[in-house]
Amino acid sequence: MRNSILSDLKYKVFKSGNPLYLFIAINVGVFLFLNFLLLFEFLFSYQGVVSGPVREQIIMPADPILFILKPWTLFTYMFTQQEFFHLLFNMLWLFWLGQIFLDFLNSRQFIFTYICGGLAGGLIFLLLYNFIPVFSNEAQFSFLLGASASVSAIVVGTATLLPDYTIRMLFFGNVKLKYLALVFIVLDLIGIAGANPGGSLSHLGGALFGFLYVRGLQRGSDWSRAFAKKRRKKPIMRVVPKEETPPNKPAHRVPDQEYIDTILDKISQYGYDKLTKEEKEALFKASKQDQN
Structure with missing residues (x-):
């Protein structure tokens, strides 16, 4: 039975051609890697010796000098979660809305929305943390990690494409995607004044990209075509x-x-x-x- 489960997972991640499973697997893999490092350090009293430097190489700094030295973090941060519930909620929303997205659009468009939504969220975080006075004093101590900006792009993009599509939610019943996306955006706007303003700003950046990309699709302009393989x-x-x-x-x-x-x-x-x-x-x- 165990071999059957592993074979099924291997097929879905590597052979099914569905990028949704691949991206979830990458996020889960990075989470397990970081936490097994922490476990190893705890058991052998090496707290932070290995996990600290590794983590600093994959999370995105707000400080522009640090970012210039580690530009790849604009990409790696969107696959990095260290807390279980952070990972869980991001992957659940990605799975639920990602399936709907892929029912109506193709794999290339899904990959493009996830990656570019994450890039947009990271750039918004970097720019606003260095040009808005209330955040600039904290830039050198602030970092960004998590798939939330990419997930926001998928959620809002799907809601823009199918605003009246209904999903059933526990405790809430049937909810249209346009109202779900509105709640996401309102919570992130409120969150700018909360404990995690950088995260909220990045979520809004990803959401904005998802909205603009799908609106472009509806007008006949597919930005992802630039990355299509020419036969x-x-x-x-x-x-x-x-x-x-x-x-x-x-x-x-x-x-x-x-x-x-x-x-x-x-x-x-x-x-x-x-x-x-x-x-x-x-x-x-x-x-x-x-x-x-």
Whole structure:
């Protein structure tokens, strides 16, 4: 049974092609790594000797000098949680809303939203902590860690795409995503004056990115296309005898690959039902060509 569970997890994380499981696995892996280091140090009385320097290399400093020396932390911080409930709530929201996101958009768009939402949250944290007087005095002592900015981008992005989509929540019953996102934003606005203002600022930065990205999608602009893999067309040379088209059977022009790619992108964004009759026929002809 244990082998079955491990095999299932291995498949979901590494072979399923679903980035949701991969990102959850990375977050959980970093959490376990940091906490096993703490356990080792506790058992052998080496508190902070190893875990301290490791942690400093992956959490993001607000101090601009420290950040310049460790620019990679703008990326690594969004996969780093050290407290169990911090990890738990982030991964639950990522799992719940990430599944809905991937039901309507594709894996590339999910990865783009998570990563760029985290980058936006980190940059907002860095800028505001150095340009707003109330925070600037604390910049040299402040650090950012956690997936919350990335998760906020997924939550708000999904709510922007599907505002009236309803989920069932314990104690609250059926809740529309637009109200859920509104609660997230209000709590983070209030949190700016609380004990963790840097975290709240980063959440708002991620949420803003998620909103703007999906609004762009709805207007027909997909920023993630810049990272799409371009399919290289391999030239095929072959000699075939020239055949005349029978008079009672008209020749059918097979659509080119660029047109088919455009149709596939449209399906990933809006679903098959949104295709025109001509686009459905072109897709059918292309599938028949592949079978031949």
